[in-house]
Amino acid sequence: MLQENPSDLCFILSGVLFTIGAVGAILRRNVIVVFMCIELMLNAVNLVFIAAASALSSMDGSIFVFFIMTVAAVEAAVGLAIFVMVFRLQDTVNADEMNLLKG
């Protein structure tokens, strides 16, 4: 099972990491921790891309991971700006208390 190219194990590891991130994003209520869980899920998907590209001897996985990292960086900048702004307006970072749009 332990070969030189452990793509199956990478898929399993990626599934475990994605599930940890998804469960964390569902259960935690601090929006910054939820945000970190989303980053963890993005990382798990990156791992699948790299493992599959390595197993298929392709280079597209690396290119896609590059673009996913770009999007994750932009998302981090804009999302954290939104969190800072919401904290200034509402004095909370708890996801359950962010009901500004409820009317």
Add this chain to the structure above:
Amino acid sequence: MDMVSFKGIVFIVSALVAVASSLLMVTRKNPIHSALWMIVTFFAMAVIYLLLNAQFIAVAQVMVYAGAIMMLILFVIMMVHMEKGGESDAGKPRRSAKTRIAWALITVVLLGEILLGALFYQMTGQGGEYSVEVVNRVGHVKTVGALLYGQYLFPFEIASILLLVGIVGAVVITKRK
């Protein structure tokens, strides 16, 4: 006995470190501890990228994720007073806690499906032209760079515009009136 090679041992160790530190990241009460465990996870995944012959992605992982994004998250955690909006508000009952736990269990069931798929199905598809030998002859960074500035030039430019929009958007959103 090449069942457990050196690469296999490194892979197993870094995979266990990644899983353990991500579990700690999800379960810590203090968000700063969560962020620090997240950095450990990113480093372990960078080691796995190195094992998979993706050197450029490993370095970018350390620089972009463990360097830039986590530093940004740590700054925001320190700007925001967690004790005001933390998770320790014991006064109120947890709204929809049962629903959340049900969704989490459904997610774990989906993990079981992923594991079944990864264990019992073989990956199909044709191999490409970038085998390990071909890539190592010119280097991973040079190969990725040639593709980014050649075949993927237009998406690359769009990504730079996206980064510009993100910078301007972050500044505009946080500007005090």
